[in-house]
Amino acid sequence: MPEAHAAIRFQIVPTAALEGVGLFWLGAELAILFFMLAARRHIQSRPLPHSFSLNQNERRRALIWMFCFAGFAAAVLARHVIHALSPPPSDTLPLVVHRARVHMTVWSGFVTGWVALELAIVYQGYRGYTALKKLLATPMPAAATAAGRIVMLVFAGVFLLQSAAHAQTLLAAAREQNQVYYNAMYLYLRLAGVVWIAAEWVAAALVWRAYVLLRAAAGKAGADV
Amino acid sequence: MFDALIQAMGNAFTPEMYLFWTRIQCSAWTLADLVIVFCLIRLANTARGIVKIEPHVFSYVALALTIPPAAFIPFAPNGRLILLIELAVTIPHFLLILYILAKDAKTFGMALNKLVEKVVPP
Numbered sequence: 001m002p003e004a005h006a007a008i009r010f011q012i013v014p015t016a017a018l019e020g021v022g023l024f025w026l027g028a029e030l031a032i033l034f035f036m037l038a039a040r041r042h043i044q045s046r047p048l049p050h051s052f053s054l055n056q057n058e059r060r061r062a063l064i065w066m067f068c069f070a071g072f073a074a075a076v077l078a079r080h081v082i083h084a085l086s087p088p089p090s091d092t093l094p095l096v097v098h099r100a101r102v103h104m105t106v107w108s109g110f111v112t113g114w115v116a117l118e119l120a121i122v123y124q125g126y127r128g129y130t131a132l133k134k135l136l137a138t139p140m141p142a143a144a145t146a147a148g149r150i151v152m153l154v155f156a157g158v159f160l161l162q163s164a165a166h167a168q169t170l171l172a173a174a175r176e177q178n179q180v181y182y183n184a185m186y187l188y189l190r191l192a193g194v195v196w197i198a199a200e201w202v203a204a205a206l207v208w209r210a211y212v213l214l215r216a217a218a219g220k221a222g223a224d225v
Numbered sequence: 226m227f228d229a230l231i232q233a234m235g236n237a238f239t240p241e242m243y244l245f246w247t248r249i250q251c252s253a254w255t256l257a258d259l260v261i262v263f264c265l266i267r268l269a270n271t272a273r274g275i276v277k278i279e280p281h282v283f284s285y286v287a288l289a290l291t292i293p294p295a296a297f298i299p300f301a302p303n304g305r306l307i308l309l310i311e312l313a314v315t316i317p318h319f320l321l322i323l324y325i326l327a328k329d330a331k332t333f334g335m336a337l338n339k340l341v342e343k344v345v346p347p
Contacts, residue, residue: 052334180235
């Protein structure tokens, strides 16, 4: 039995570390979203401020987001500490299976969170880019703005439908230890990946276009870049 | 209806297919990440050029160091290795993005101000 308990404890460390990395990715996405919101506010301010700085609302928002995220991270990771401290069970297999299932549910939740945050970043980035274009040169054609919104709505719609199906998958997987349900969950992760990749490439195109725009404006202004 | 859908999804998708598509998708989003970070460094250097600050060099080096492991993703034999490579590639990418945003947020603001003064007539 001590060996079995040691094996369970050993499994706790990599699982907790992996979820820690997942939390890091979530935190980093939240920070990027925060920057995008602040940058958009800065670009849309009139008159344009001389330098970028966070206003009082943004500082308050940063504190609230950090507090909520720290609480969420602590709640996710605390169960591993409790598991490590809890006494060994008489039968370890059901416990290991249960913990693996909870871990997979947590990981699927992380995937859902990354995709949702990425979509929000792309949406804010798109709005920031159009504001930058308006500030530096000519306004974006209305049709292009509408097209951007439609693309984002389609992504968000596909993602919500996936997530709805996913919630059912999780419930089913919890009900029954069946490979078919796990396969369906794997499929959900890959479908979420499709939305994720699309959002990433839209983000890449936006950053590239912002770079081209800034460089062109610098050239027009005669700045030495 | 959902249960039937889940059953159909589960029967049509296998762990082997999951690994196959993970390799492809992971390569696709890692390539997008490389493009994002590269363009962000170029963008930051353009802003730095406008306000006459030394451009980023270390960020390019750090980004270049992530390319060899990223190129190995399509050939990774199992999911565990794909995950480890992802950690080695995406954590530096996220850190680079956050570093540039934190370090150059004021630079972007100053560069915009300087450009607007010149581009838009008062």
